[in-house]
Amino acid sequence: MPPMQSQNLSQKANYHHGNVREKLLDAGLAHLKNSDAESLSFREMARQIGVSANAVYRHFENKDCFLTALAAKGFQHLQIEQNQAMQSTASQPEALKRFGLAYINFAKNNRNLFTLMFDRSLQHDSANELSEAVHSTYKQLYKLTACILDKNETDPQVEILATLSCSLVHGLSHLLLEGRLAESEEKANDLILLVMNYATNLLTVADEVER
Known part of the structure; x- marks a missing residue:
C-alpha cells in the first residue's frame, strides 16, 4: 500500500468512535481559557482540528448543544x-x-x-x-x-x-x-x-x- 494512502486511512481511523467529538470539545475548552463562549465559532473549532465545518454538525446539532457538552x-x-x-x-x-x-x-x-x-x-x-x-x-x-x-x-x-x-x-x-x-x-x-x-x-x- 502506498505511504500516502496508508496515512490517509490512518487519519480517517483516528476520527472513528467519537474522536472528532472529543477533539472538538478539547478545542472548545482551550478557547475558553482566554475567550468567552460568545466568541466561540464552529468553523474555527473545525479548522483547528482539521475537519470540515459540516463534520461539526454530525456531532452537535447547533452551538447550544456544543456549549452544553x-x-x-x-x-x-x-x-x-x-x-x-x-x-x-x-x-x-x-x-x-x-x-x-x-x-x-x-x-x-x-x-x-x-x-x-x-x-x-x-x-x-x-x-x-x-x-x-x-x-x-x-x-x-x-x-x-x-x-x-x-x-x-x-x-x-x-x-x-x-x-x-x-x-x-x-x-x-x-x-x-x-x-x-x-x-x-x-x-x-x-x-x-x-x-x-x-x-x-x-x-x-x-x-x-x-x-
Whole structure:
C-alpha cells in the first residue's frame, strides 16, 4: 500500500468512535481559557482540528448543544480536581474544606468555563449530559456531608449542610471573580482560607455536639 494512502486511512481511523467529538470539545475548552463562549465559532473549532465545518454538525446539532457538552465537561473536570484535593485528608471536615477550596480554585482558574457551566439557558433538559454531570457533582457533596453527620443522604440535615456549603463556596467564587473580596489576589486568597477554616471549625464543633 502506498505511504500516502496508508496515512490517509490512518487519519480517517483516528476520527472513528467519537474522536472528532472529543477533539472538538478539547478545542472548545482551550478557547475558553482566554475567550468567552460568545466568541466561540464552529468553523474555527473545525479548522483547528482539521475537519470540515459540516463534520461539526454530525456531532452537535447547533452551538447550544456544543456549549452544553462543554459545560458538562467542566463539571467532570471539577469533580476530578475535587477528588484529587480530598486525597489523604486527616478528617472528613478537612476533606469538605478541600472540596470547597478546589471549587473556588477551579472557578478562579477557569473563569469562562465556570461562567458557562452555570448558564441557565443550557440547563433546560433534565436528561442531557450536563444535568447528569451536575447531579454527579452535587451527589458527591451530599455523600461527603452525610458521612460527616453520620446520617443518610436523604436526611434533612444533610440537605441543609450541603446547601450551606454550596452557597458558601459558590458565593466566594463569584466574589473572587468579581474582584470584590480584597484589593489583591494574595489578600483574597488569604481571606478565602480564613473563611473556609472558620467554617470547618464550626462544622467540627457542631459535629462534636451532635455526637
